[in-house]
Amino acid sequence: MKTLEAFPYSNILVLGLAKSGTAAAKVLLKNNKYVRINDGKAIQSNDQIEELKEMGAEVIIGSHPFSVLDDIQIVVKNPGIPYDNPIVAEAEKRNIPVITEIEIAGLLTKGPIIGITGSNGKTTTTTLITEMLKCSQKPVKVAGNIGKVATDIAQTTDEDETMVIELSSFQLQGIKNFKPNIAVLLNIYEAHLDYHKTFENYKAAKFNIFKSQTKNDYLVYNADDPTIIEAIHNADSIKIPFSRKKQLREGVWIDEQYVYFKNERVMSRKDIVLVGEHNLENILAAIAAAKLNGATNSGIYQVLTTFQGVKHRLQFVDTINNRTFYNDSKATNILATQKALGAFKNSIILLAGGLDRGNEFHDLLPFLKKVKGMVVFGQTADKLAGIAKEAQIPIVVKTENVQMAVKEAYEISAPADTILLSPACASWDQYKTFEERGDMFIQAVHTLR
Known part of the structure; x- marks a missing residue:
């Protein structure tokens, strides 16, 4: 069993269970720490909770009394719990550090870590890096926001294995000393303001990815993103830029014919099968980190x-x-949908809608020129229908959900059209996750046959 040698805390509150909280609690208990668990939504008969109790955890569920912080030295917070949560706010008043499970994963990992963050493209880039290393016979494991809890994966990672971790702003806001050996910054765009409250807070969370890096680490960054260029001046790490717009003799770049790593020709551009100009950025970032x-x-x-x-x-x-x-259900914000719309040259029927976070969607207007029809659904259906009208899209259909949207989209389409689910919204008004929404889309498409 791997031990938490550099974790100097004895009394820990795990706030919120789910996957990451459960993984963190188990590791801490195995390391003979006193662990108190507080979860407002869990139920008494939960098998998971019974297992944690048997391991020695104190469990307080159903409410959040401030007394859960008594005698506590540090809080390990579920990433989804916001910082204005009363327990988190009280912990900060008491000067009790608040971290996320990623910090523990970093302490457990003895081999190299590649960390990837950005407003969009994290999952694609994380997957590309992982597969590039696998195909180069390099031992590698993948974890983080991609669906596998980093603490769980870290416990089974050997010193010669690289751990590739997709990192959200929620996870990164709660790190103190965690650092990847190679950090990848893809892009920065206003997102998750319901959680972070301001764009400045969101950027600060993202830029935590390089704050603890040293001169022996690498920072792979998007040289076409002015927000990132401004932020990285204070980074101590070795900076490796990537760009799809200009030649970079010290980074990764692309021209009309080839992809280059510094001055080395890596491969022909025409052989890349992944669609979308925005995916070129993900590809260049992945090549840099993998190389x-x-x-x-x-x-x-x-x-x-x-x-x-x-x-x-x-x-x-x-x-x-x-x-x-095409299923782009992971497009849970406007930028992701902008990039998806830019990936196709032919006419598009766009399926969009979902949770209303206060966006007005005017930033979509310049990207709707190839859209000949829109099918809208969810809480934002009326807003998106208004944007479609403003963009003078000839056909706009309002429907109840993704499944019905597929049928409507097919009926208004013509041969050679692309029918694209790219919602520009989170899924939680109708679906538990964007994965569930995407699966419903796939199932409805197959039903058309």
């Missing part, structure tokens, strides 16, 4: 000539009567 970690050009080539995208991120689903269907 710095020892990936071979042949391994990179093998991935980029076969990889067509991760599930729910511009995922090709099917072609039916010369209509092509």
